[in-house]
Amino acid sequence: MDPTPLLDGVVLRVLRPEDAAALAAAYTRNREHLAPWEPTRDAAFFTAAGQETEIAAQLESARLGGSLPMVLVDADGTIVGRFTLSGIVRGPFQSANVGYWVDAELAGRGLATAALARVVQVARDELGLHRLQAATLTHNAGSRRVLERNGFVHIGFAPDYLKIGGRWQDHELFQVILHD
Template sequence: MIDPIPLVDGVALRELRPDDAEALAHAYTGNRAHLAACEPERDEAFFTTDRQATEVAAQLGDAARGVSLALVLATDDATIVGRFTLSGIVRGPFQSANLGYWVDAGRTGRGLATTAVAAIVGVARDELGLHRIQAATLTHNAGSRRVLERNGFEHIGFAPTYLEIAGRWQDHELFQRILHD
């Protein structure tokens, strides 16, 4: 378990918990329009507490197997205002993971994502023993690109039709951060 990490504006980065389903459903519902252009298409059930409970259980199962680390940005009153995930953790000679994230529409532009990614880099290096983190951004997502660059991620390539986002296969820019010399 990773201790909660205080960030800015009374928000902490902490591990996802089984009781987060209702708060996640509320967060996704409130950010539906904000996230629509940057995430896969979601059916109506995705925005319910029941579906989020299923999603949380699956993500916690992945975490227990050591293949992911699911985190949330939460306020003192347990309101969720963002999600950060290290997924696809590979051990052995690779020691790598993929980083994905989003921040509540009302909290963007305040350095919250930049601060959270910095904290995750430290956790990945110091607690998980990873060597590398990769992240992909939509080509038009300048804000996400800036977050990565501010955290020392280097541009490593262009991936045409990389992920199906908002109902169509879209190009992405690829970034990585090497955590050990």
């Protein structure tokens, strides 16, 4: 995947080992913004050393074909978001899950929509996937709009689907079919 310019000088590119400190800073800066939407994180997660461990695991998964971890980087080199294709399954399924977040300072400007459009294109054209799935908390209207703007359709409801913010929470499920 080549780095892709999106909006206002922000680029979507594959995560790198040297991103640990910048990613720790991004998570720290967005800790309150992300808390309602993510699993509870321990203090080590917000450190460069914690991110080195996370990145190593994600890049190993990518090496094995199970994921594609990406970051949004602004013109100054600051990480301002994450997009990840995870749980890539080949064979007759050819599917992956997509997850994402955008920096609080850039939310609501169309960046997530533009980045997801590029992720969908990469999944279809470079990875040859047939389908992407995403799950949103039932009250996450912003994420739902990003998905719908990229052709995702609602396919179901999953009670107690993920442990977010310290408790099991219901999610709405969405998918987009990439090939007919």
